[in-house]
Amino acid sequence: MDARVSHELVFTATYNETANIGPWINAVVQARPSADILIVDDNSPDGTSAVVVELVKHHPQITLCTRSGKLGLSSAHIYAMRYALENEYDVLVTMDADGSHQPAQIPAVINGLAQANFCIGTRTRGGSHQAALPRRILSHGANITARVLLPMGISEYTTSFRAFDPAALRVLIDHKFTTLGYAFFIECLEVMHRSGVHMTEIPIDFLARFSGTSKIPKNQIYLSVLALGRLSFNRLRNRTRKTDSQ
Secondary structure, X not given: OOOOOOOEEEEEEEOOOHHHHHHHHHHHHHHXXXXXXXXXXXXXXXOHHHHHHHHHOOOOOEEEEEOOOOOOHHHHHHHHHHHHHHOOOOEEEEOOOOOOOOHHHHHHHHHHHHOOOEEEEEOOOOOEEOOOHHHHHHHHHHHHHXXXXXXXXXXXXXXXOEEEOHHHHHHHHOOOOOOOOOHHHHHHHHHHHHOOOOEEEEEOXXXXXXXXXXXXXXXXXXXXXXXXXXXXXXXXXXXXXXXXXX
């Protein structure tokens, strides 16, 4: 990236995060005072949107999009990607607002874009995973499986703490995604890898959520394994086609 001041957007998707969203916004403002903030809330019944509306009075850099229902995590992230491109941001940072991702580490993840188009926060190579044991087992298992089936030179596949430049965003916006839920995050990586997007990773510390319960549906493990298998098969098929055409 060049030496000028970059135009940055920090995004999170929320559903029932009343207790977490205020501390998260304050921490983001402290870590990156010049960044704009985009919050996409899926009509949280606990009043998350109402909390954000009050905070906008003190932090006008916040944009709140309240959707009509629970439309899903992947669609919220795609919305943020389109929003960042349409509003000509130089950087999009995506992360969770439940306290598991640390806003103080936003600058480090953004700095990863100095030599790459995309940077993901890794909990493995120098990072840490401090959530409860079942969550650690789930995350490590998913990442190990992804590294075996879809090797692309990074250690982290599943966390949403990421930074994108416009080149990476354009590749993703032009793609028609075939996965939903948490498998979407893995498909994003595969799409960028296949398109030659330069990716890197920066160590982060992943903590237990501050308040509330995990939003990961029980069937996501099964669906993610199926998605991984399908993405791996498609990679092998495309490689075979290229070999046959040579």
